[in-house]
Amino acid sequence: MLSKEANQIPFAISIAIPTSFIDVDQSREQQTQHIGRIARAAAIFQVDDIIIYRDKMNSKQMKNLQFVSRVLEYMETPQYLRKHLFGKMPDLQYVGSLPPLRTHHHPLVKESSKLRNGEFREGVVLTAKGKNVVDVGVESPLPLLQFKSTHLLQRITVQIRRDKSGKVTAHPSSPPRSKQYWGYSVKGVESSLGDFLVKKTNYPFVIATSRRGRPIAEEASKIRSQWEKFHRLLLLFGSYKEGLAEILQRDQIDVASVSNHIINLVFNQGTATIRTEEAVFMGLSAFRLLEQLKD
């Protein structure tokens, strides 16, 4: 059952991961599944943004950056909207076996008679006989009131209204993020990580994960109060081959100069290296637990 604690708004968290995380896989199909697992991690822990950065500035990673971003976007999109927003493309060849996200914004109900008054849905704006309608995943698109689309096939959030006669209409709305998790945004960063971190404006509180960092337990209290103050956190991950220090060094940037903390996620680590996918699950678990532990 999805959590219904509406009064406990999770702190915002975003993650930044290197394109090379898919290099460990043997095929495009395995890579697709791998990306799916990252998307699952993001959804379970209610991540706002997934930032993909190129850890090597070459054309292979440019292609992979697009591939990873595309699959992540596909997974985040409610199933009934995918036909509008994604055509047949090589990047999406293996999405058929991706695990479902099962978030609130991926509803299972497909009948308009079962839509609840006040329910939120993601939709895509279509035109029927000159009027705006919106596909919200039921048998036919709903009338869309008070909306002017800015481009074709625009994806929007709507709130459902059912009047006394039973007629159902859709009304543009903000995503109900304070009440429930409503998906993540994907940001494929073409510049280097160093460049992105130096120029960013949206992420005031940044934590880098590194084997050479301080144990997370030692910094727990400080981190928790800073996170509460900033109310958002950007968690940076390296790859199993190269840590953030090595990646940033290519831009002559020191990790400490672009992060508030450098944290070691595992105190007594049993293996020599940790894969990005593993670190993402571990890091998100640790920080969401930290969020709950009050002094």
Add this chain to the structure above:
Amino acid sequence: MLSKEANQIPFAISIAIPTSFIDVDQSREQQTQHIGRIARAAAIFQVDDIIIYRDKMNSKQMKNLQFVSRVLEYMETPQYLRKHLFGKMPDLQYVGSLPPLRTHHHPLVKESSKLRNGEFREGVVLTAKGKNVVDVGVESPLPLLQFKSTHLLQRITVQIRRDKSGKVTAHPSSPPRSKQYWGYSVKGVESSLGDFLVKKTNYPFVIATSRRGRPIAEEASKIRSQWEKFHRLLLLFGSYKEGLAEILQRDQIDVASVSNHIINLVFNQGTATIRTEEAVFMGLSAFRLLEQLKD
């Protein structure tokens, strides 16, 4: 770099997972990779035992129990010993692309000249010209002193000694578990989980993971002191389809009667269900962090 804090012996932790965790995969190859990720989680967090139980008492799961156990054992075995201990078998058809464990007991050094005095190695006992020798992953097996094997191809732990003349010999030893992680044991349980939990003798402290459990943060202090007292913990996991309550109910057993705590791993969960693999990473992260947070 593997952690070298020799004075900080991690609390012992074992996990119990249902055979059905591989049912989400589309092929035997994907299942093999999936099992590999569980093995990686166990190694990263220094798990002692992986217990696999059948959540459904049918022959398909009996086959899968054997398959899962076999792949886990294969992954735990140092690479140079696999040829002795595992023949060609259908269960291991896809092990070629498994991720390496990279634990201390999976060394990369293959030259006897580089073996260090006092180093520990896993080995398999062989006979050469009537004497016991042991394959420890260097160019030829080492003389094995003071050992009487109980069966053919016995796997043992040895300590390497290099004398003043440079001659290298192997001496039977206990695994150096207090200094470094030395792998996990695999226990494929043929009986039901309920039966196993009622009859077990080795696991005095048991925590069940469940969506209906108490938030882990609320029980943190109590759990930590109990864990320290018992010095070992068994973490139980269900599947994404069925929680532990449903699985145990088939034996008319109540979860609370076979566990010390029932814990919810994620407070604000963004998805409706969590897969066993995800829960294992999350649970192990949370408990290893809890272990480090002193009051």
